[in-house]
Amino acid sequence: MLGPTAHNRRVLSGMRPTGRLHLGHYHGVLKNWTQLQYDYECFFFVADWHALTTEYENKSVIRDNIYEMVVDWLAVGVDPASANIFIQSHVPEHAELHLLLSMMTPLGWLERVPSYKDQQEKLREKDIDTYGFLGYPLLQSADILAYKAGHVPVGEDQVAHVELTREVARRFNFLYGREDDFVDKVEAAIKKMGRKNARLYSELRRQFQEQGDHEALERARALLDEQQNITLADRTRLSGYMSGEGRVILPEPQALLTPMAKMPGLDGQKMSKSYHNTITLRDEPEMVVKKMRTMPTDPARVRRTDPGDPDKCPVWPFHQIYSSSEAHQWVSEGCRAGTIGCLDCKQLVIDGMQEELAPIRERAVEFSANQKLVENIVAEGSEKARCVARKTMEEVRGAMGLIAS
Ligand code: TRP
Numbered sequence: 001m002l003g004p005t006a007h008n009r010r011v012l013s014g015m016r017p018t019g020r021l022h023l024g025h026y027h028g029v030l031k032n033w034t035q036l037q038y039d040y041e042c043f044f045f046v047a048d049w050h051a052l053t054t055e056y057e058n059k060s061v062i063r064d065n066i067y068e069m070v071v072d073w074l075a076v077g078v079d080p081a082s083a084n085i086f087i088q089s090h091v092p093e094h095a096e097l098h099l100l101l102s103m104m105t106p107l108g109w110l111e112r113v114p115s116y117k118d119q120q121e122k123l124r125e126k127d128i129d130t131y132g133f134l135g136y137p138l139l140q141s142a143d144i145l146a147y148k149a150g151h152v153p154v155g156e157d158q159v160a161h162v163e164l165t166r167e168v169a170r171r172f173n174f175l176y177g178r179e180d181d182f183v184d185k186v187e188a189a190i191k192k193m194g195r196k197n198a199r200l201y202s203e204l205r206r207q208f209q210e211q212g213d214h215e216a217l218e219r220a221r222a223l224l225d226e227q228q229n230i231t232l233a234d235r236t237r238l239s240g241y242m243s244g245e246g247r248v249i250l251p252e253p254q255a256l257l258t259p260m261a262k263m264p265g266l267d268g269q270k271m272s273k274s275y276h277n278t279i280t281l282r283d284e285p286e287m288v289v290k291k292m293r294t295m296p297t298d299p300a301r302v303r304r305t306d307p308g309d310p311d312k313c314p315v316w317p318f319h320q321i322y323s324s325s326e327a328h329q330w331v332s333e334g335c336r337a338g339t340i341g342c343l344d345c346k347q348l349v350i351d352g353m354q355e356e357l358a359p360i361r362e363r364a365v366e367f368s369a370n371q372k373l374v375e376n377i378v379a380e381g382s383e384k385a386r387c388v389a390r391k392t393m394e395e396v397r398g399a400m401g402l403i404a405s
């Protein structure tokens with residue numbers, strides 16, 4: 001069944017600038033971004049405010065990583081000609097929306113987001129018993145809703161945040177989506193479409209409401225998108241009237257998971273900076289070799305002739321990403337029989353990794369040397385993002401009873 005945002009072609013995602021990006025970011029999220037950018041209208045941003053929730057005591061971390069992270073994005077192929085790249089704090093509308101949403105978000109919703117207690121446990125050395133940290137997922141909701149994004153490509157750990165965003169949007173629409181004169185405004189808007197389109201719209205609405213015909217719903221939305229004579233607010237009203245939800249001001253987004261969401265780390269846990277088990281996108285070739293060669297293998301294999309079991313070896317998951325199915329067979333048989341050496345086995349992974357990293361490294365050097373270009377890309381992206389977010393804020397303020405200045 002098509003959801004309420006199935007027609008929405010806008011994608012938004014962000015990353016915190018807290019350190020060098022690694023292969024986990026690349027396989028878990030970035031590769032997905034580079035594929036989405038040609039099919040969707042994409043907004044990718046540096047979540048510097050989110051980084052501050054945990055790094056507020058050492059500002060250099062964020063300052064040093066903002067542009068470096070953008071360089072990494074550009075190096076992996078995020079294309080500023082297709083996607084808008086920007087910095088969260090350069091679009092203050094995110095903060096305003098966060099504030100407004102905080103008025104209507106029950107505390108309990110934030111307290112029971114799984115990452116809240118998890119992170120507080122994990123990051124004990126940091127004092128994150130703060131107002132800002134509790135609000136982290138709500139700020140994320142504001143990021144997403146400011147653009148009315150339909151899709152949010154993220155790693156698995158972020159799904160709960162997208163889920164919260166959906167609840168917040170639903171509550172917002174429920175509280176503020178019902179104008180007193182809604183039906184009058186809808187009727188006026190229908191008239192503005194001209195007689196032929198008005199009749200078609202009404203017919204499609206009847207088909208959807210009486211027969212649950214989702215194709216009719218989609219057709220009606222396409223029809224609304226084509227209308228030149230109606231305002232954005234009217235379009236939203238007519239879309240809401242169509243599906244019977246009142247007026248959907250903030251549409252509910254969906255998480256878009258990358259199929260290969262989990263990148264293994266050098267120790268068998270998931271790859272993550274906090275586990276110190278990463279290969280970064282800018283590690284030099286020698287570093288890649290060193291990290292791979294020293295990574296643990298099946299402990300049963302002390303000598304080359306000792307039989308092992310790939311399922312007990314953290315190198316094995318890397319083969320799934322970096323080597324061919326023939327290689328899998330060679331490894332699997334040779335490991336179990338004790339006829340191949342672990343270094344030979346690892347070499348296949350190293351080769352695949354170097355091949356993947358070489359062009360990224362090269363492009364990173366180029367962008368790094370051209371700071372001005374990177375700054376311009378971000379300035380342009382931030383400006384475009386702001387245009388969209390400003391429009392949303394006008395609607396949101398009005399819906400919540402604030403008066404335009
Ligand atoms: N919380 C996300 C992370 O840690 C980063 C983020 C902030 C984000 N705002 C977002 C991701 C909005 C997607 C959409 O990875």
Ligand code: SF4
Pocket residue numbers: 297298301308309310313314315316331334335340341342343345346
């Ligand atoms: Fe791991 Fe490969 Fe060594 Fe087997 S041969 S233990 S799979 S590194």
